[in-house]
Amino acid sequence: MHVRSAQSGATNGATALQDIAARLGLSDGPRPDFLALHFGIGLSAELLHDLAHDLIGGQALHGGSSCLGVMGRDGIELGGAGLGALAIWDPAGSYGTASAALGADAGAAARAAALQALQRAGRPGEMPEMVWLTVAPGREEQVIEGLRPVVGPETMIVGGSSADNEVSGDWRQFGPDGVHRDGVVVSVLFPSRAIASVYQSGYTPTPFGGLVTSAESRKLIQIDGRPAAEVLHEWSGGAVPMAGGSARSILADSTLWPLGRETRLLAGVPFHLLAHPATAHVDGSVDLFADVAVGDRLWQMQGSANSLVARAGRVAEQARDILRAPVGGALIVYCGGCMLAVRDRMDEVRAGIVAALGDVPWIGVFTFGEQGRPVADRSRHGNLMISCTVLAGPDD
Known part of the structure; x- marks a missing residue:
């Protein structure tokens, strides 16, 4: 070969x-x-x-x-x-x-x-x-x-x-x-x-996490019963903005602040599969580039250029x-x-x-x-x- x-x-x-x-x-x-x-x-x-x-x-x-x-x-x-x-x-x-x-x-x-x-x-x-x-x-x-x-x-x-x-x-x-x-x-x-x-991935989990309580495929609606956009804004320390008066692209803002789902433990170390937030909507929902489901536990992940x-x-x-x-x-x-x-x-x-x-x-x-x-x-x-x-x- x-x-x-x-x-x-x-x-x-x-x-x-x-x-x-x-x-x-x-x-x-x-x-x-x-x-x-x-x-x-x-x-x-x-x-x-x-x-x-x-x-x-x-x-x-x-x-x-x-x-x-x-x-x-x-x-x-x-x-x-x-x-x-x-x-x-x-x-x-x-x-x-x-x-x-x-x-x-x-x-x-x-x-x-x-x-x-x-x-x-x-x-x-x-x-x-x-x-x-x-x-x-x-x-x-x-x-x-x-x-x-x-x-x-x-x-x-x-x-x-x-x-x-x-x-x-x-x-x-x-x-x-x-x-x-x-x-x-x-x-x-x-x-x-x-x-x-x-x-x-090149990201690590922060201490912030919660359960998906409402979602439709790639639309994340609520985390722990709260609007998803509000939670992401809070978890990221304001780095990921909310929609305001109209839908807002948060793709660039969330590149270093995605969400992670823990899919497997290997020798006690979790593997996180990432979902990239794309758009924040006025109703507080967030569009993602990957599917999530009710019951998934999401963690706020953080990356850096390095x-x-x-x-x-x-x-x-x-x-x-x-x-x-x-x-x-x-x-x-x-x-x-x-x-x-x-x-x-x-x-x-x-x-x-x-x-x-x-x-x-x-x-x-x-x-x-x-x-x-x-x-x-x-x-x-x-x-x-x-x-x-x-x-x-x-x-x-």
Whole structure:
């Protein structure tokens, strides 16, 4: 198994993909068995899809948009375009990709895409080592639940929700058969070498917490019988504002003050899955980027620029150690909200990853929701999270 990565800062899609093809050696060598393309929305997803499909065919082509651009071994592209690619050559392994519009039933769409991806991999009815997932923001929990009956409850589901630059709905996803605005892309990976993934956040719990007493999916209405916006404002020491006379975006204000749900204790240490507050409403309810339910216990979490900068390298280091083999390549998912909060320090984030992984091919995508598997748990959807998935290098 061989892994290569490539990046381009070209603002024209055709030029960017030509750069990628040249750097990956696609024009004069064998086609990769899997190709992931992640890009800023300054590039046309339709054009990238069509050109990439011509390059490698339609069995395992996976695409998704990323906030402002991408990062990787070769640098950081945050100009609004930016294209990153990770390619795998693995004749002894099996890979397949499919996509579907989410439609009225996101779980059913995910199941259909997973079944088709397994067919394309030539492994119908089998459990892949990992699913690489790209999905439109909004119904990620339904997508994960839809995947489980097909890929198995223990399979790693790792990836990120596609993103744009301003949370305006301009995100894109594509599989071999076409491009979506509100879709899901599922790639099943049966690599011939080892794979490992770590999924964490850079936040710690404060002493403040309470029970959800009223909620509707991603609308948090009350905590301990009080309006949610009022509670968040109080817990954060006023850092997260309330709505006032009209609904108010609190996305940026709450980036360092999200909510956490304790999902698992490991050696007495809790793992918190984060939910990012997005909008405070006049009635005191708060819209989130993740589902909550009545009875959930929420904790006020707190982060800092330093914690967000340092965490990616630590996550990469842990994934490297778990792999117990030389790293051949990696896929990094780094929350787009976290990236925007530390945008002027992303060189440090990248440096931490390079220090952990060494001089190996990797790309990183900036997402509006992250999926991964916490230690000793099933795969889940959260916000403001980071994941690092590493693949072992060749035997030689």
